[in-house]
Amino acid sequence: MYRCCPGCNLSREGCLSLGRGIHCCPLCGALFGECVSLAVSYEYVKPRFASEDVPPQRWRYYDFTCHSGVGTVRRHGWFDRDTGLIVQVG
Ligand SMILES: [Zn+2]
Numbered sequence: 001m002y003r004c005c006p007g008c009n010l011s012r013e014g015c016l017s018l019g020r021g022i023h024c025c026p027l028c029g030a031l032f033g034e035c036v037s038l039a040v041s042y043e044y045v046k047p048r049f050a051s052e053d054v055p056p057q058r059w060r061y062y063d064f065t066c067h068s069g070v071g072t073v074r075r076h077g078w079f080d081r082d083t084g085l086i087v088q089v090g
Helices: 038-042
Strands: 016-019 022-024 031-035 059-068 071-080 086-089
Touching (some): 038 059, 038 071
Antiparallel strands (some): 022 031
8 A cells, every 4th residue: 555645646656765664745745654553653643633723834644554553553634744733634
């Protein structure tokens, strides 16, 4: 899976590898990939919602498939690129 950016469909080869399965899209700024644990994904997108309104220009898409002890968990939605907090799920 993740042959291309889930935000704008740029091929994965055109995206930057951040290591540990995480990729960053240079066009739309999305973060995506298969990671070895939920904890790795939390380093990029925290498991908490932003408490205030986030301006639309700071929204970035994320889509992680995390392999954890409780099975595979998918996290996806929009996060604030400045704080790493979730803006919208799904
Ligand atoms: Zn993209």
